[in-house]
Amino acid sequence: MTRPALTDDRRGIVANPPGRGSPPAAPTARRRKTKGLLTITLFMLPALVLFCLLVLAPILLASYTSFFKWNGLGGLPTQFIGLDNYTRLLEDPVFKGDLGRGLFLLVMSLLIQLPLSLGLAMLLNQRMRGRAFYRLLFFAPYVLSEVITGVLFTMILSPDGGLANQILDAIGLGSLQSTWLAEPSTVMYSIFIVMTWKYFGFHMILYLAGRQSIPKELTEAAAIDGAGSWKQFRYVTLPLLGPTIRISVFLSIIGTIQLFDLVWVLTSGGPIHSSETMAITMFQFGFKRTQIGYASAISVAMFLISLVFALGYQRFVMRRDTEGAITTMRDQR
């Protein structure tokens, strides 16, 4: 006798979490639910329509045109070629090179750029004279547009009369002078340096914010237990910075996959494709060669790489960070 009552009770709770405590009244609940949906729909609609028009529709359209050989003219594409654009993509040495170069930038960012930002953030967290000034100074490059950064560095890295070579000359390292952006062997390093200059401030601010949310008591407690500053960093600060580091790595990788403006201004992907990125290859084929079908295939490939990475990263790496948010939502529901 008790069992059915119990299940009934449970069902009631599951169905009407907001009506907890009061006797279950189905019609009222349904009305309230409908009302809730109506409100949600109403408020979501403008954003939904925009998202649909500006995000979903172009993605679907690009996926569609990627199955055609199409120069972009004359209404809709007609010459269906199935997966030919994709097989061509996988055989294209430039596109394969793009993947390799993307990976290079990614690894360099993770190994050099992010640790550098982290180190600076820890330094600038210390009490020191002019701390705010340094923070501002390091963050300033991020505020500049990518195009301005690009133009600035084409001047700095210019083969004759460029600042980089003049400095090398002045400090007696004239033999290290190079034509930085004109040499297939150095161009990627040059681009990485410019990227680092531009973005380390952004990651630094992220880390700084993360560091400041860690209560002082924790490091103090560790210090009382006899931990030196390295051990405090290693066993207290770093683990607690985890969520910030994970989001910063995520942003860095997504940014690298979509890299365009900076490289376009610096080298236009040259010399001889040696600094080309996926986005530049897409631009070349879409707007210079008017092979819209093939360019669409590249853009779909870029989208898929980003999507798979983003989902995988959220699922496996950021699970603990997002779990809180999701369980909270479940609770409220």
Next chain:
Amino acid sequence: MVLLAASALFMAGCGGGGGDTGAAPASSSDAKVTVEWWNISTTEPLKSFWVKKVKEYQAAHPNVTIKNVPIENEAFKAKIATVTQSGKTPDLFTTWGGGVLKQQVDAGLVKDLSSEAATWLADFTPAALSAYQFDSKTYAVPHDIGMVGFWYNKKLFNKAGITEPPATWTAFIDAVKKLKGSGTTPIALAGKEKWPGHYYWAYLAMRIAGLPALQQAAVDDDFNKPEFIQAGVKLKELADLQPFQKGFLGAGYGSTDGQAAQVSNGKAAMELMGQWAPTVQKDSGKGLGEDLGFFPFPAVEGGKGNIGDAFGGGGGYAVGVNAPPAAVDFLKFISSAEQHRQEVETGAVLPVLKGEESVVKDPNLSIVANQLAAATGFQLYLDQAYPPAVGQEVNDSVAALIAGQKTPEQVADSITQVAKSE
């Protein structure tokens, strides 16, 4: 229910992206007509010149409104590509002819002017018209034309002991060696922008294989002929002398340390460039003034081409297929001998009508205008003449050849492959 309504709206929202209705304005002779005219004259003197001309035309034709829309060069290319993809064009718009115009013609977007404008098209020089003609039909009216040649520093040539500009390839190679020996960078080249490099291969192909061979290649998609490979061999011979400035692979064209600035500041002795070179040199550096000279691309011994064959391009206006008759009438007005003469006098364009050469005042441009008037043949820039993909492959492959990463055979082969796949 609400969900259903919402999803219906959702679908409607999505559907809205595809169906765009932009009907061309209906036109009859008396009714008010608007002609939308996209051009790239965003800078003086042409910018205000066109404003004046539009006013003059509208005063004579009160029922016609000319909507003059000047758009910056690169923005124009992007914008025209977008509208043509949706199957529309402005009534009147700038075109450079060649492969891009051909694609628009094939898509049925451009009006055939051959019969309608037959009487006044006859006044233009064949060289000026050639970029806009396919299958002996004319699809645009030229307003400007120019050609590519060597712009050189007379002082640096003298210093290297070169008494007269080289007229043959052997003499040219010899001059490059002499210049190098005198401690001057012989040639400035913008390797970052690939189009300046393609001029060398194109001119060599013209001189060795001849103009008919380049036109034939556009039809049979075969660039593997021995003459084209020979053009690559000659270019490699030049590149092997390392005649270009330090770091040329990363150099831009008009930037402060680019190709034009190298010549303008007396660091490099010459550049192979179009008629706009003196202007860009002045803008990006000190300018050479009296020391600047021009000589045509040298002839290659034993080649089929003539040293009088010119390579270059210009600009003109095409008419959209749905444009009102007033669009053609306005085009006729601005293209008349009297009006175009005034346009040439502004110094912004070069003669396209027969017998107009004497109007050009600038001494450098006057040389170009006379060369063009006496041209034995004319070839449009290859990256304009061929479909865009083929043109870009020419630029790409030639850049790789100059950088030593492709052989002449590989260049011919990759261009052929792309041409065949188009």
